[in-house]
Amino acid sequence: MTIGILGTGMVGQILATALFARGNQVMMGTRNVADTLAKPGNAGRGMASFSDWHQKNSGIQVGTFAEAAAFGEILINATSGMASLAALEAAGVDNLGDKVLIDISNPLDFSKGMPPTLSVVNDDSLGEVLQRQFPRVKVVKTLNTMTAALMVNPAAVPGRHNVFVSGNDVDAKATVKTFLTDQFGWTPDSIIDMGDITTARGTEQLLPIWIRLYGVLQTPMFNFAIVK
Template identity: 45%
Template structure:
């Protein structure tokens, strides 16, 4: 599959490398042409990886991943171009983290909106799916870093898009039965609001190799 990634940070590069290793063709997109991080990644990735702009990554991908920070994701998608994303599955894994000068964490948006919903409104012709935002990137691509049965969540308006994302997660090592469908894209609010709790857990454990395990009575 051709996959575009919007964002050249650690998350985008780690996902891109995993996808190339799985046999996908990946364009890592940045704000400007010739971005050093994207170019260096492409050179390390071999023939399956290439660098481009946000718009080029969006146009290239049959599926497009938004791997920027949540507060800048709407602007990044605008630069990518709604016309380049029309009809496509857009996987949003961003979190709207805002840190104060003293390190206090807040979210923007929060409670009555989410990044997932903002992107779906900005891309009415695309099928936005929220997923992967509740684990660190190394666990995204290697769930066995955390022992036992633990879950991911997906949210979105289109069942087919969620099925496509779930299949991709399966390639990362997440069995379909461990991917919980929370319903429409408004469920992204709760998924994003887990992040302050997640940060507390990371401080408690001293690392990020953990995840949520949901148990329900029959």
């Protein structure tokens, strides 16, 4: 499968590595390829530079947002939430077409300090913003309620826990559910279809408690389970 990942940060790297390892052709998209390759790492956060990472993962292609959007039969929005709309605009409406866009972003606003607030909340969501702005794209919000290492490897947290799916297009959601099971190993019964894209309001508003649980538990390796 060809997959275009918008975003070259740590989340994009983890997704790209996992999807490439499963035999997919992967292109990561960024605003400016030269700038991304020249960016230094962040030693304080234990992050190698993108170019160091890419040297070890040279089978993964790197292009502009537009090139990655054109490349993938399935697209993943792994940009930071505050940058997502601009990233999709740079990708371009023709390159996005009517493809499935797996939106894993959250509208986290760090501008007022920690913990972050949400820049879109309550009676709207980032998933809806993207869907409204790009009505032909089939936005499916999912995986945004957990750390990236768990997105691609749910077994890293033992036991039963859940991933949520929101989107307007039933076929696109079916495609994404199969993607979750086949690419990452989510079991069908761990996937909860929440309904249309407005239900992204529910999953994006899990972030405020997620961030605080990260502080309480001192690890990002946890997930929500719905028990009944």
